[in-house]
Structure formats: structure tokens, C-alpha cells
Amino acid sequence: MKALEEKILREGQILPGNVLKVGSFLNQQIDVPFMNEMASEGVRFFSDKAITKVLTVEASGIAFGYAVAAKLNVPLVFAKKSRTSNVSGSVLQAQVYSYTHNTNYTATVSADFLTEKDTVLLVDDFLANGEALKGLAALAEQGGAQVAGALIAIEKGFQKGGDALRQAGMQVESLAIIEEMSPERGIRFRP
Amino acid sequence: MKALEEKILREGQILPGNVLKVGSFLNQQIDVPFMNEMASEGVRFFSDKAITKVLTVEASGIAFGYAVAAKLNVPLVFAKKSRTSNVSGSVLQAQVYSYTHNTNYTATVSADFLTEKDTVLLVDDFLANGEALKGLAALAEQGGAQVAGALIAIEKGFQKGGDALRQAGMQVESLAIIEEMSPERGIRFRP
Numbered sequence: 001m002k003a004l005e006e007k008i009l010r011e012g013q014i015l016p017g018n019v020l021k022v023g024s025f026l027n028q029q030i031d032v033p034f035m036n037e038m039a040s041e042g043v044r045f046f047s048d049k050a051i052t053k054v055l056t057v058e059a060s061g062i063a064f065g066y067a068v069a070a071k072l073n074v075p076l077v078f079a080k081k082s083r084t085s086n087v088s089g090s091v092l093q094a095q096v097y098s099y100t101h102n103t104n105y106t107a108t109v110s111a112d113f114l115t116e117k118d119t120v121l122l123v124d125d126f127l128a129n130g131e132a133l134k135g136l137a138a139l140a141e142q143g144g145a146q147v148a149g150a151l152i153a154i155e156k157g158f159q160k161g162g163d164a165l166r167q168a169g170m171q172v173e174s175l176a177i178i179e180e181m182s183p184e185r186g187i188r189f190r191p
Numbered sequence: 192m193k194a195l196e197e198k199i200l201r202e203g204q205i206l207p208g209n210v211l212k213v214g215s216f217l218n219q220q221i222d223v224p225f226m227n228e229m230a231s232e233g234v235r236f237f238s239d240k241a242i243t244k245v246l247t248v249e250a251s252g253i254a255f256g257y258a259v260a261a262k263l264n265v266p267l268v269f270a271k272k273s274r275t276s277n278v279s280g281s282v283l284q285a286q287v288y289s290y291t292h293n294t295n296y297t298a299t300v301s302a303d304f305l306t307e308k309d310t311v312l313l314v315d316d317f318l319a320n321g322e323a324l325k326g327l328a329a330l331a332e333q334g335g336a337q338v339a340g341a342l343i344a345i346e347k348g349f350q351k352g353g354d355a356l357r358q359a360g361m362q363v364e365s366l367a368i369i370e371e372m373s374p375e376r377g378i379r380f381r382p
Contacts, residue, residue, distance in 0.1 A: 029244075029304040030267040032260045053220075059250035063267065066257045069223045076221040076254065113220040 001041050001175040005189050007034070008154065008176060014183045018128075018156065019100075026125055026153060030063050038175055039067035042151045045173040049148040052118045053077055055136050057096075057107055064153055065123040072121070077114065079107040079139060092142040096135035099128065107135045114143030122150040127174060130161025137170070149173065156181070157190050192232050192366040196380050198225070199345065199367060205374045209319075209347065210291075217316055217344060221254045229366055230258035233342045236364040237312055240339040244268050246305070246327050247314045248287075248298055255344055256314040263312070268305065270298040270330060283333040287326035290319065298326045305334030313341040318365060321352025328361070340364065347372070348381050 025031035056065035069076035090111040149171030177190035216222035247256035260267035281302040340362030368381035
């Protein structure tokens with residue numbers, strides 16, 4: 001998505017440790033009209049799938065997940081990173097390793113919300129090593145749901161998680177794929 | 192909002208410790224078309240205010256915050272509960288006591304996103320003791336922004352946080368106010 005690539009170049013900041021800060025429009029502060037455009041662009045890739053739910057993980061996936069679910073007119077389900085008083089009864093769980101925080105968390109969702117009746121689109125703001133997506137896919141599979149594929153705002157292509165999932169057969173669509181990025185040389189996108 | 196009260200009665204579950212579980216439509220799983228209706232209803236209370244941003248706190252406030260920001264056509268800003276690699280530079284911070292988790296957290300937002308140019312609408316899914324709202328108002332004030340008021344999906348009126356904020360002069364609008372709630376006697380709404 002050309003407009004997203006341009007926005008990343010204009011507003012993004014590259015921090016040490018392969019961190020791309022896009023807090024001015026995608027995290028922290030969300031450019032809502034633009035995110036709605038991103039969602040419109042993204043759902044076109046999955047127009048042949050009868051998606052019943054969008055699945056994401058808190059917290060940074062929720063806004064884009066909401067925008068995508070609104071376009072598809074389906075519910076948004078989000079996995080929590082810890083079990084709280086709001087999640088009770090039978091649950092689905094998956095261990096996810098976070099490279100950003102160098103720790104594991106347990107993605108948790110109530111078993112009521114992902115069932116064999118569902119065809120689920122996985123949505124997240126970033127894709128790097130693919131650990132979060134694998135966790136979301138595991139939750140869907142535990143619930144007996146079909147995974148239609150994954151829609152990502154920004155993929156760090158050089159971290160290979162997306163390509164591994166594509167090789168494993170998942171339809172992974174990213175609105176912008178960063179092939180190379182460094183504070184010195186800037187950002188190069190995958191054509 | 193009558194439709195919200197009916198949905199709470201139909202789908203809500205009262206758990207021990209004054210917890211109202213509305214995971215089937217407001218947390219965990221979000222009924223996106225219904226939440227868009229809630230947002231439409233809610234923004235009418237603030238039609239006389241020139242709101243420039245919606246401010247909420249992760250994670251459960253993000254979906255409703257997004258819906259409200261979309262109706263107002265303004266950016267959504269969300270405070271993080273911990274400082275991460277995505278928040279850098281000058282920050283605004285407020286200590287918030289969470290009764291749900293019986294612990295303090297530090298609500299943090301980049302100082303770039305709340306300035307004296309902003310008139311901010313505070314949004315959250317629940318209002319009980321009002322600690323989160325007070326924290327959000329403190330962040331806005333630190334940044335020099337005006338607070339237009341607060342829009343809440345469900346207020347636990349019996350926990351008095353909303354009334355205290357109203358007495359202190361804040362315009363607090365809740366789409367449903369629970370006056371009384373118990374597993375035995377069910378839910379009574381404020382008329």
C-alpha cells in the first residue's frame with residue numbers, strides 16, 4: 001500500500017534494535033481515518049473467504065483489528081496476554097515468545113468465542129518473527145476454527161516470520177513489507 | 192442507552208467481587224456493529240465541543256475509543272500501562288490504582304500527542320472508582336490539553352467514581368449506569 005509506505009517514510013523513526021517507531025499514526029496515536037483506509041485495502045485480499053471473526057492480540061493489535069472487523073461486519077475477538085478476572089470458564093491458551101520484551105506470555109481467549117463454526121482472519125499491527133501469529137493460529141485451531149489467513153499492517157520482511165508462515169501454507173498479506181532498515185540507510189520496501 | 196441495557200441483561204454475567212462479565216460483546220469479543228452504534232449515541236453528548244483527540248488507556252478501552260474517534264473523525268491516543276520500547280522521548284505519566292488488579296500502574300503517553308492545542312474526550316469501557324479516568328485527565332492536563340469530558344460504556348454507579356467526577360465539574364456521560372448488581376437480585380439501572 002503506497003500511502004502506508006509513504007507515511008512510514010515520512011513519520012516513522014528507526015530506533016536501535018530493529019525497532020520501527022510509528023507511534024504517530026499506528027501505535028500510541030492512531031490516525032483513525034487512515035487506519036480505516038488500511039482496513040479497506042486489506043480486506044480485499046480476503047474477499048473470497050467467508051470470514052466470521054477477526055482475531056488479534058492485545059493491546060496494539062486491537063485498533064487495526066477493530067477497523068478490519070468493522071469493514072467485514074463481523075465480531076472482533078482479542079486474546080489477552082494474561083488471564084484476568086474478565087476471562088472465566090473454559091479457555092484456549094498458547095505460549096508466545098515475545099522478542100520485543102524477551103519473555104514468554106500466555107495468549108488466552110475464552111473457548112466460547114472460537115469454535116468450529118468460525119472462519120477466522122488473524123490481524124496484527126506488526127509481523128516480525130511470526131510468534132504472535134503462530135500463537136493466534138494455535139488458539140483458532142484449538143477452538144476448531146478455520147484460519148482464513150493473516151492481515152498485517154507492517155511486516156519486517158528481513159525477520160522472516162512472514163515468509164516462513166507463507167511457506168507453511170498460510171495466506172499472509174501485509175500492507176507494507178520492510179526489506180531492509182537501518183538508522184544510517186533508512187528503509188527499503190519489498191516491491 | 193436502552194439497547195445497551197438490554198444487551199447487558201441478556202448477555203452479561205455477574206461474577207463475585209462486583210465483576211460484570213460482558214466478554215461476549217464488549218471485552219474479549221467485541222460486537223463491532225453494536226459498538227459503532229454505541230459510539231454514535233455517545234458522541235451526541237459532546238456535539239458542542241470541538242474535540243481534537245480521543246484519549247483512552249490500553250487494552251480494553253482501545254476498541255470503544257477507536258469507534259468514538261472514528262465517529263468524531265479525530266485521532267485516538269492510548270496510554271500504555273508500562274513504558275515499552277515503543278514509547279520514547281518526553282513522556283507524560285500518571286499513577287493509577289487498579290481496584291480490579293489491586294495494584295498500581297503508570298499510565299504513560301508520549302508528550303508529542305497531548306498538547307495545549309488539544310481538546311480531549313476521555314473514553315473507557317468501564318467506570319467504577321474513577322481511578323483510570325482521573326489518570327487520563329491528569330495526562331491531558333500535564334500536556335496542557337483541555338478535557339472536554341468523559342464518555343463511558345458502562346458505569347458502576349454504586350462505586351461512586353462517576354458521581355465524584357461529576358461533582359468535581361467533569362462532564363461524564365455513561366451509556367448505561369448500573370445502580371445495583373448482585374448474583375441474587377440481578378441488575379438495576381439508574382433511570
